[in-house]
Amino acid sequence: MTIAEVQPLSKLKPARDDGARLGFRLTLPAQLLVLFIAVFPLLMQLYISLTDWSPLSGASWPQAWQFWNSFANYSDLISDNRLWSALGRTLFIIAICVPIEFLLGLGLATLFVDDFPGKRVAYSILIAPMMVVPAVAGYMFFMLFQSGGPVNDILSWFTPDPVAIAWLSDRHLALVAVMVTDIWQWTPLMFLILLAGLVGVPSDQLKAAALLGASPWQRFRTIVIPRMKTIIIIALAIRVIECFKIFDTLFIMTGGGPGVATETISVYIYKVTTNDLIWGYVAAIALAILIVLSIGAVWAMKRLAR
Amino acid sequence: MSAIKLEHLVKRFGAFTALKTMDLSITDGEFMALLGPSGCGKSTTMNIIAGMETPTEGRILFGDRDMTGVPMGRRGVGFVFQNFAIFTHMTVRRNLDYGLRMTGRPTAEIARRTNAMAELLGLTALLDRPAQGLSVNILQRLAIGRSAVMEPAIFLLDEPLSNVDAAFRAVMRTELKSLQRQFRQTMVYVTHDQLEAMTMADRIAVMDHGVLQQVGTPLEVYNTPANTFVARFIGSPGMNLFTGKLTQTDAGLAVDLGPLGISPPLAPATASAAKRANGDVVYGFRPEEVTLAQPGEPALALPLNLTERIGARTILHLGTPQAEVRAVFQSGTAIPAGILRLAPAPAAVRLFDAGSGAALQVA
Numbered sequence: 001m002t003i004a005e006v007q008p009l010s011k012l013k014p015a016r017d018d019g020a021r022l023g024f025r026l027t028l029p030a031q032l033l034v035l036f037i038a039v040f041p042l043l044m045q046l047y048i049s050l051t052d053w054s055p056l057s058g059a060s061w062p063q064a065w066q067f068w069n070s071f072a073n074y075s076d077l078i079s080d081n082r083l084w085s086a087l088g089r090t091l092f093i094i095a096i097c098v099p100i101e102f103l104l105g106l107g108l109a110t111l112f113v114d115d116f117p118g119k120r121v122a123y124s125i126l127i128a129p130m131m132v133v134p135a136v137a138g139y140m141f142f143m144l145f146q147s148g149g150p151v152n153d154i155l156s157w158f159t160p161d162p163v164a165i166a167w168l169s170d171r172h173l174a175l176v177a178v179m180v181t182d183i184w185q186w187t188p189l190m191f192l193i194l195l196a197g198l199v200g201v202p203s204d205q206l207k208a209a210a211l212l213g214a215s216p217w218q219r220f221r222t223i224v225i226p227r228m229k230t231i232i233i234i235a236l237a238i239r240v241i242e243c244f245k246i247f248d249t250l251f252i253m254t255g256g257g258p259g260v261a262t263e264t265i266s267v268y269i270y271k272v273t274t275n276d277l278i279w280g281y282v283a284a285i286a287l288a289i290l291i292v293l294s295i296g297a298v299w300a301m302k303r304l305a306r
Numbered sequence: 307m308s309a310i311k312l313e314h315l316v317k318r319f320g321a322f323t324a325l326k327t328m329d330l331s332i333t334d335g336e337f338m339a340l341l342g343p344s345g346c347g348k349s350t351t352m353n354i355i356a357g358m359e360t361p362t363e364g365r366i367l368f369g370d371r372d373m374t375g376v377p378m379g380r381r382g383v384g385f386v387f388q389n390f391a392i393f394t395h396m397t398v399r400r401n402l403d404y405g406l407r408m409t410g411r412p413t414a415e416i417a418r419r420t421n422a423m424a425e426l427l428g429l430t431a432l433l434d435r436p437a438q439g440l441s442v443n444i445l446q447r448l449a450i451g452r453s454a455v456m457e458p459a460i461f462l463l464d465e466p467l468s469n470v471d472a473a474f475r476a477v478m479r480t481e482l483k484s485l486q487r488q489f490r491q492t493m494v495y496v497t498h499d500q501l502e503a504m505t506m507a508d509r510i511a512v513m514d515h516g517v518l519q520q521v522g523t524p525l526e527v528y529n530t531p532a533n534t535f536v537a538r539f540i541g542s543p544g545m546n547l548f549t550g551k552l553t554q555t556d557a558g559l560a561v562d563l564g565p566l567g568i569s570p571p572l573a574p575a576t577a578s579a580a581k582r583a584n585g586d587v588v589y590g591f592r593p594e595e596v597t598l599a600q601p602g603e604p605a606l607a608l609p610l611n612l613t614e615r616i617g618a619r620t621i622l623h624l625g626t627p628q629a630e631v632r633a634v635f636q637s638g639t640a641i642p643a644g645i646l647r648l649a650p651a652p653a654a655v656r657l658f659d660a661g662s663g664a665a666l667q668v669a
Contacts, residue, residue, distance in 0.1 A: 207358055208391040210379045212405030212456065222408070226395045 042287075049073055049283035056277055064280070073284035082260060083285060086268040089175075093264065094243045097182045101239060102232075104183070105190025112191075113198050130188040138252030141181040142168070145253070168254055171261035178250045178262050185249065186242070190235055197231030198224065233304055244293070265289065308368060308459030308492045309334045310355060315364035317350050317516075324350040326516045328364070332509075337486050337493045339507035341500060343539070347516040348496045349464060355494060356462055357381050368460065384453030384461040384491075388468060390445045392437050392452075399424075399433040401448055405456045423455040443474045454485070461491045467502060479505055500540055504528070512536050530656070534663040537590050537656065543621065543632045547590045549660050552580055557604065561589040561657075566629050570604035573652035579666040586660035591650035593621070593634040598642075599649035606631070606648045613641065624648065 044061070050071070053064035077083060108126065112119065129137070144151050145167035155163040167173045201224050209219045225232075247266040250256070256263035256271065263271075273282050310332040317325040325347045332338045340348035353359040355366060357378030366373045373381055393401050403420040411419075424430045427447045432440070437448065446466065453461065463482075467475045483506045486493050497503055503510045504524040512519045512527060512535075520532035531537035537545040550561040550569070558571035559580060569589055572580060580587060599605030608624035608631055618637055624646060625631040633648060635641065657666040 202391070204387050204389065204391040205393060207378070208385070208387060208452075209393075209404070209408070210377075211356060211381075211383065211385045212408060212452070213379050214404070214408040215379070218408050222404075223393065 045283045045287055048280050049287050051280045052278075054277050054279050067280070069280070073281050074288070076281065077284055077288060082263075083265075083268060085260065086263050086265050089262070090244060090246070090264040090266075093175075093179055093182070093246060094240055097179050097186075097243055098236065098239045100183050101187045101190045102194075102236060104187045105192075105194050105235070108187070108191045109195040109198050112195055127188045127192060129185050130192075132185065134185065134248035135252055137181060137185050138249035141177065141184075141249065142253045145177045169258050171258060174254050174258060174262050178246075178253055181249045181253065182243065182246060186239060190239065193231060193235040193238075194228070197228040197235075200231075201227045237300075310460065310492060310494070311365075311367040312351070312355070313365045313367065315351070315354060315366070316362045317347075317354065317359060318362045324516050325354075325361075328516075328518050330511055330518060330521065332492055332494060334369075334492055335490045337483070337495065337506060337508045339495045339497060339503035339510045340513060341497055341503040341510050341539075342513035342519075343498060345515075346513040348498075348513050350516075351513070352462055352464055352494060352496045355460075356383055356385050382456075382458055382460070384456060384458035386449050386453055386461075386463045386466045388465040390449035390469075392445050392448055394436075394438040396437055397433070398429060398435055398437055398440070398448060401437050401452050402429070402433075402455055404452060409456075419455055423451045427451045442470050446470050446474075446478065450482075450485070454489070457489070459491055461486070461489075461493045463493065463495045465497055466495075467497075468499070475502075482506060500542065504540075512539060514539070530665065530667075532665055534588055534590070534658050537658070537665075541592060541594075543593050543634070545590045545592055545656070546631050547588050547658070548629055548631075549586055550589050551586055552583065561587060563589060563606070563629070565626060566606055566608065566631070569606065569655075570649055570652065572655060572657075576652070576655055576657060580657050582666055583657065583659055584661070587666065588658035588660050588663070590656040590658060591654055593632045595651045595654035596633045596648050597651065598639075599647040603647075603649055606650075607645050608648055610641070610643065610646050622646070 048061060048064055050068065050073070051064040052067040052069050052072075053059070053061065057067060059066060112123065132140070143149055146152075147164050147166045151167065152163045152165055155165070165173065167177045205223055205227075206219055209223050214222065245266055246264055247270070250262060250264060251267055251270070254262045256267040269282055269285060272278060272285070310330075312328055312330045315325055315328040316323070328347070328351060330338075330351075340351055342348045350359060354361050357373070357376060361374065364374075368381070393404065396404070399420060402423060403416050406416045406419060420433075421430070424433055427450070429444070429447060429451065432444065437445070440448070446469075450463075450466070466482075467478055470478065479502060482495075486506075495502070495507065507524060509521060509523055510527050511521045514535050520527055520536045522530075522532075527536060527540050531540060531545065534547055537547060548561075548563045548566060550563040553560055553562045553568065555568065555571060558574075559577040560571045561569040561580075563569055571577075609626075610622060610624050611630075612623040614621040614623070615637060620635050620637050620639065620641065622633045622635065622641065623630060624633060631648070633646075658664060659666060
C-alpha cells in the first residue's frame with residue numbers, strides 16, 4: 001500500500017511537486033546561510049556608505065547613523081579626480097596587458113600542440129611564474145628594475161654606455177615595469193587555458209579543411225577560433241576581472257607611485273582605507289564600482305550569448 | 307591525368323611496419339577498393355595518397371607527376387572521412403561551400419556549384435540548418451558533397467559507410483557508384499566490408515599485414531584467389547581450406563585430407579597444376595560450389611553439426627571442430643540428417659601450396 005492510497009483524494013498532489021518542496025525545505029538553512037553571507041556585507045556596506053563613520057569616530061559601526069550624511073559620499077565620488085584617474089589607469093593596464101597576455105598565451109599554446117624535444121621541461125618552466133606568490137613576484141621585479149639591477153645590466157650589453165634608468169621612479173616607466181610584471185605572471189594562465197582549448201579542436205576537421213584547400217591561417221580562422229570561442233571568452237573574462245583588481249605585485253614594486261603614477265583602483269581604495277580612514281567614502285566607492293561592473297558584466301554576457 | 311601509381315611504398319611507425327613495399331597502379335576513372343581486415347595497412351595507404359602521411363620509402367605519382375612531397379592541401383584530392391569530420395559549428399551550406407570559399411572562387415560560382423551539389427544530394431531544404439544535430443545519413447551525404455563540390459579528379463573514401471545504418475548503406479552503395487559513373491573520377495575506397503568492395507569496385511586490392519595480397523576484378527578475386535588469405539577473406543562464408551597430401555587413387559590424382567578422408571579425384575587441369583606443388587597442398591572449395599553426392603559418386607562423408615537458415619540460403623556446418631566444413635545450399639534443398647556426402651564441383655576446386663599459401667595456378 002502506498003502513501004497516496006491512504007490520503008484523501010483532495011490532498012493528492014503530483015509526487016514530483018512534493019519532492020521539490022521537501023528539497024526546498026531541507027536546503028533552506030543552507031540557502032539562508034549563503035544568502036546571509038552574500039547579502040549582509042552588501043547591506044552593511046550600503047549603510048556605512050551613507051554616513052561619515054570611521055573607526056576613529058569612537059562609535060561602533062551599528063551606531064554609524066549618528067554620522068548620517070545622506071548621499072554626500074556619492075556626490076563627492078563624482079568630483080573625485082584622483083578616483084577617476086585611478087580608474088582610467090586601471091582600464092589602461094587592462095587594455096594593454098590582457099591582449100598581450102592573450103596573444104602570447106595563444107602563440108605559446110599553438111607551439112605546444114605539436115611535440116618537440118624538451119617539451120615537458122619547457123612546459124614546466126613556462127607555467128612556473130603562475131605558481132610564484134604575487135608578493136614574491138613583486139619583490140623579484142622590484143629588484144630586477146632597480147637602477148643598478150639586472151634589467152639595466154642586460155640593456156647595457158647593447159648600448160655603448162652603461163644604462164642606469166630609474167625604472168620605478170619614472171612616471172611612465174614605472175607603469176611599464178608594473179605591466180611587464182603582470183604579463184610575466186599571468187601569460188602562463190592564458191597559455192594553460194588556451195592550450196586546453198586548442199587540444200580540444202578535432203584534428204580530423206583540421207585535416208578535412210586542409211584537404212579542401214584551406215591555408216593554415218584560414219584553418220585557424222574558420223575552424224580553430226570558432227571551436228575555441230567559449231574558452232577564449234572564459235580566459236579573457238578571468239583575466240579582465242583579475243587585472244581590474246591588480247594590487248599585490250604593483251603595491252610592492254611602486255606602492256602606487258611615484259606620486260600617483262601607478263595608482264590603480266585597488267591601490268587607491270587601500271590608501272583611502274588605511275591612510276585616510278574615511279570608511280564611509282570607501283564603502284561608497286566600492287559599492288559604485290560593484291554596481292558599474294555588474295552592469296558591464298551583464299551587458300557583456302548578453303552580447304556574447306547572441 | 308588522374309591515374310594513381312604507388313611505387314615501392316614503405317611506411318614504418320617506429321619499429322612497426324604498417325606497409326611493406328606496396329606497388330599499385332590505379333587507372334584514370336577507375337573505382338578501386340582497398341579491402342582487408344583492420345590493421346592491414348589500407349588506411350595508411352589511403353593517407354599516403356591523400357598526403358596526410360609521408361611514406362618512409364617510395365613514391366606516389368598522379369599521372370606523371372611525382373606527388374610524394376606535395377602537401378595535402380595542394381594535391382587536389384577529395385577525401386571522405388570515416389567519421390565525416392563535418393564542421394559542426396557551421397551551417398550545411400557553409401560546409402558544402404567551404405572549399406570553394408577557401409580557394410577564393412567568385413561568389414556567383416560558389417552559389418551555383420553549391421546549389422547544384424545540394425540538389426544532387428537532396429540537401430537543398432537543409433542548406434541553412436546548422437550541421438550540428440543532423441542525422442548520420444545526412445552528415446554522410448554532406449561529407450561526400452563537401453568534397454565532390456570541388457570536383458576533384460581523385461576521390462578517396464575511408465570506410466564512408468561503416469557508421470551509417472544497414473538500409474542506408476545499401477542505398478549509398480548504388481548512389482556512390484552512380485556518382486562515380488557520372489563524374490568519372492578515380493575513386494579509391496577503403497573498406498573492410500567485402501560486400502561494398504564486390505558491388506562497387508572495378509578492381510579490388512586485397513591487403514593483409516601491410517602486404518598487398520592480390521589485385522583484380524571482384525570476380526577474379528572471388529574465383530581465382532591468389533593465396534589462402536584471399537580465399538578465406540573473400541566470400542561469405544569464406545573458402546573451405548584443408549591441408550592434405552597428394553595421393554594417386556584408382557580414379558586419378560586426389561588429396562588425402564587425413565581425418566576428413568580422401569577427396570574426390572581432381573579435375574585434369576587441377577591435377578596438372580598440383581604437380582607443381584612441392585610437398586603438401588591446401589585443398590580448397592567454395593561453400594557455394596558443392597552438391598550432395600549421388601550414391602556411388604566420390605564424395606567427402608561429413609557429420610552435420612549445425613544448420614543456419616538465412617532466408618534464401620541455408621548454411622551447413624559439417625565435419626569436426628578441428629576441420630570445419632561449411633556448405634551453402636538454396637533453402638529449398640532437402641538436407642538429410644546424420645552423415646552427409648558432399649561433392650565439391652571438380653572444376654571449382656582450388657589448390658594452394660601448403661608452405662607458401664600461394665595458389666597453384668591452373669595452366
